[in-house]
Amino acid sequence: MRCFLSIAGWFVGLAALGAQANPAPVSAPHAPSLPALQQGLERMAGDLRLDGVGLAVVRDSDVLHLGHHGTLRPADVLPIASASKWLAVATILTLVDEGKLDLDVPVARYLKEFDRPDKQTVTLRMCLANTSGLPARLSERMGGWDMQRFVQAAAEVGLRDWPSMRFLYGGVGFQVAAAAAERVSGLSWHDLFAARIAVPLGMADTKFGTLLPVGGEAGTAKLPWVAGGAVASLDDYTKFLRMLAGKGRFGERRILQEASVAAMMRDQVVTQVDVRAVGFEARDVRYGLGTWLEPLGQGAWRASDPGAFGFTPWLDLDLGIGGVLAVRDRVGRVLPALRVLQDDVRKLARSPLVAGTDLHVTLTHGGFERRYQLHLPGGVARDASLPLVLVLHGGGGHGEQVREQTGFAELADREGFAVAFPDGTGPARQRLLTWNSGGIPVWAAENRVDDTGFLRKVVADVQRHARIDPSRVFAVGISNGGMMCHRLAREAADLFAGIGVVSGAMNFTASDATLPIAAILIHGTADGHVRYDGGAPLESVGRSGDRVDASVAEAVRYYQQRNGLLGYPQQELDGKVRIDTYAKGRDGKPAAAPLRVVTLEGGGHAWPGAAGKSRPAADKPFPFDATRALWQFFAGITKAEAPGAPAAPSPSGKG
Numbered sequence: 001m002r003c004f005l006s007i008a009g010w011f012v013g014l015a016a017l018g019a020q021a022n023p024a025p026v027s028a029p030h031a032p033s034l035p036a037l038q039q040g041l042e043r044m045a046g047d048l049r050l051d052g053v054g055l056a057v058v059r060d061s062d063v064l065h066l067g068h069h070g071t072l073r074p075a076d077v078l079p080i081a082s083a084s085k086w087l088a089v090a091t092i093l094t095l096v097d098e099g100k101l102d103l104d105v106p107v108a109r110y111l112k113e114f115d116r117p118d119k120q121t122v123t124l125r126m127c128l129a130n131t132s133g134l135p136a137r138l139s140e141r142m143g144g145w146d147m148q149r150f151v152q153a154a155a156e157v158g159l160r161d162w163p164s165m166r167f168l169y170g171g172v173g174f175q176v177a178a179a180a181a182e183r184v185s186g187l188s189w190h191d192l193f194a195a196r197i198a199v200p201l202g203m204a205d206t207k208f209g210t211l212l213p214v215g216g217e218a219g220t221a222k223l224p225w226v227a228g229g230a231v232a233s234l235d236d237y238t239k240f241l242r243m244l245a246g247k248g249r250f251g252e253r254r255i256l257q258e259a260s261v262a263a264m265m266r267d268q269v270v271t272q273v274d275v276r277a278v279g280f281e282a283r284d285v286r287y288g289l290g291t292w293l294e295p296l297g298q299g300a301w302r303a304s305d306p307g308a309f310g311f312t313p314w315l316d317l318d319l320g321i322g323g324v325l326a327v328r329d330r331v332g333r334v335l336p337a338l339r340v341l342q343d344d345v346r347k348l349a350r351s352p353l354v355a356g357t358d359l360h361v362t363l364t365h366g367g368f369e370r371r372y373q374l375h376l377p378g379g380v381a382r383d384a385s386l387p388l389v390l391v392l393h394g395g396g397g398h399g400e401q402v403r404e405q406t407g408f409a410e411l412a413d414r415e416g417f418a419v420a421f422p423d424g425t426g427p428a429r430q431r432l433l434t435w436n437s438g439g440i441p442v443w444a445a446e447n448r449v450d451d452t453g454f455l456r457k458v459v460a461d462v463q464r465h466a467r468i469d470p471s472r473v474f475a476v477g478i479s480n481g482g483m484m485c486h487r488l489a490r491e492a493a494d495l496f497a498g499i500g501v502v503s504g505a506m507n508f509t510a511s512d513a514t515l516p517i518a519a520i521l522i523h524g525t526a527d528g529h530v531r532y533d534g535g536a537p538l539e540s541v542g543r544s545g546d547r548v549d550a551s552v553a554e555a556v557r558y559y560q561q562r563n564g565l566l567g568y569p570q571q572e573l574d575g576k577v578r579i580d581t582y583a584k585g586r587d588g589k590p591a592a593a594p595l596r597v598v599t600l601e602g603g604g605h606a607w608p609g610a611a612g613k614s615r616p617a618a619d620k621p622f623p624f625d626a627t628r629a630l631w632q633f634f635a636g637i638t639k640a641e642a643p644g645a646p647a648a649p650s651p652s653g654k655g
Contacts, residue, residue: 034353038067040344044337045069052076054326056238057345061246062414063238064321064354074234077205078328079215081307082279084208084230085290086264087197087240088174089128092181093260093289094196100184103128103263110180113155121163124180127173128289129268133159136170142211146222147189151179164270167287169278171211171227174290178226189224200255201243203236214308227290228307234326241313241324264289265303265317280306280335302342310334314342320410321349354378356413359465365457366450372422372458373399375409376466380416387417387472388462389634390455392424392481394503395434395442399423402478405607406627415631418466422458424480425449437483439507440547451484452491459495471639476500476630478607479530483507486555493517497639498593500630503530503605505549506558516563516593520633522626523552524603527619532599556582556597563593576601577624596633600624 034057041055052072057065068074095101101110103125108115114122126132138153145153154176160168178189185192189208198206208224209215215231232240243249244264248256267286269275277285277292286293294302296316303322304314310329315322323345325338348354356378362371380386389412393402399421403409412419424433425444434442436449444451459473475496477485482504489499490513498518523530528538534551560567560582569580582595600608604619608626613619 032063032065033067034065034348036348037065037341037344038069040341041067042069044341048329048333048337050327050329052327054234055323055341056234056241056326057321057323057348058238058242058245059319059321059349059354060410060414061242061249061251063242064348065323066234066238068234068326072234072326074238074326075205076326077231077233078311078326079209079307079309080230080232080237080311081214081228081309083232083237083305083307083311083313084226084228085174086244086305086313087193087206087208087230087232088178088226089264089290090240090244090256090260091193091196092124092128092177093256093264095181095184097257097260101180107176107180110183111151111155111176113151114176116155118159119155123163124177125268125289126163127177129287130167130169130173131164131269131273132173132176133161133163133166133168134170134172134176135160136168136172138172142223144222147175147179147182150175150223165273167269167273167275171225174227175225178224189226190219197240197255200253201236201239201250203232203239206230206232206236206240232311234324237311237313237324237326241315241322245315245320245322264291265293265301265315267293279308280331306331306335310338312338316342316346316349319346319349321345321354352378354413356409358409361461363457363461365454368425368449368454370423370425370454371399372420372461373403374418374420374462374465375403375412376418377413377416383467384416385467385469387634388459388468388474389417389419389631390458390473390475391419391421392435392475392477392484393421393433394477394479394481395424396432397481398431398433402481402607405610407609408627411627411631415635417472417631418462418468420458420462422455424451435477435480435484437480437487437504437508438510439505439549440480440483442480452488455484455488456492456495472497472634472637473639474498474500474634474637476502477504478502479504479605489513489517489519489559498634498637500633501555502607502626502630503527505530505534505551506555507547507550514562516591517559518563518593518595518633518637519555519559520596520598520630521552521555522598522600522608522624522629524600524605524608524622526602527605529605552597552599556595559595563591563595565591565595569597576603593637598624598626598629 045053052070054068054072054074104123106120107122122132207219209218209229210221211225211229218231243255247258248261265288269287275285275287282294284295291303296302300318302316306312308331310327310331312325357376359374391402391408403421408419424435426433434444436444436451473496475485475488482501485499485501486506487508488496490511493513493515500520502522523532525532530549532552534549536548564585565582566584569582572579578599580597585591600622603622606619606621608622608624610621
């Protein structure tokens, strides 16, 4: 048996960065604090002689660190100047998500005042990317103006260049886009921002005020200046950043579509057009939607929105980690010192303390040399008893591929569970690997590979490296891997508390079990490889054309009967997603082993929610976060031991 740590310097990283407390809500009195970052913040405050400063660090919607120094507290409200732009763009994009606004049609569609020869090609995308040709500011004083008066003046002012041909940083384009948002929504900007962003995120202290004085009359200004007039607290803006880091999701609620967040953080300026940083020093910058994009080297980019007073949110896009610096000072003084802190954050993100630990393990079973990859989450106590999820790839895949496809390692870091990605077997190493799931003619079945025994051995071996809660061991898989989970439900229910099957048929029936086991089935109705209604595949893969798959309905009937469940599910409908949950036993009481069926109308044969196709000819992933849905189901499951059932492996792995 061989085992290799993929991240060196584990103990060095721990010593340098200190211990992390368990994450808590941003507003909680005992928010997480990382000593190394707190020390860096205090050093920065001392070097710059700041009266007060605060720092929050988030990763994938979680708060990793919240600290402050001096007179500033996380709930203190500050003018945030240009950091207002992210708030404004997000508000506007919620209307784009609903189809009420289109970034690429002329602004004149929404603002009739712009139906002029020189402005007929100006779009909302150009306005939000500072390439509309509109001036950076209007020369007239705007005291006493409302949004209507502003629109008239902006429509009458001459363009400074042809639309899309010049980058001109300023606030006029953003204000035009905000006016369009008011027109299509029928709401004032104050009410629109509150309804779309502030209230859903719980940002009670964040409001838009005037341009001069910055943030004046916040929440009531006749002309709220969306590009730089907002006020916010560190607590509030951290919630907003968590939403962006979570790709538009905040907790269980979706605020923005993932594609809209990606558009904010993507270069939106024509390649030939030069972009120069304004208000701070940076080289080779580009610009998204209200977003500065700064290269960090080796393909990594940082998105940021620094304000004139130093209040700066940022996201390092390659790591999915970022932060908010709350301060009131000159941005030119603050940003050089902030870059040191940002470097510390990047080191932290790569350390085992946050990024977790990867192990690549080789073991022998049934005459075969087998492999699995284990990911242990960062930021949990060393003696914690962790849930464990085994993730099984589809036919022809391998562990590394399904890890990247599903994002289970990243979710494990956020939720605090261990996850293993085993390899099946095949004619060549890490090529054309399959599982002996029964019922289909694949290499593993033809060679009578004992995959149930191997996966039992993986669970036992994982417990040499971490404390695993034996009552919370789960297996999930896609396609052939999902079929293998159905087999585990019959042959290893003493070990697994639940299974999750994505696009996999229940083809193994050679043996059975009576011990209840929780199950979640996710399947698309347009899957031609493993059909929702069962039968022969419509699209043949390899030698699969001769097989006949069981239907989803057959699996539902089986787990209903086996788990003693009432046949009347609780049903949820969300667009093309239907979720049926069988959670009550025949006695009317909550069942220890529920069944959940997620039907994706029009979904094909791909991991739902994956970033892209696994291969060019594969189906397009259905826009549903299967990884999150699987864990949410498992999070409430604990295996109840039946009398006389074989004992689960001990945490030590012995016995």
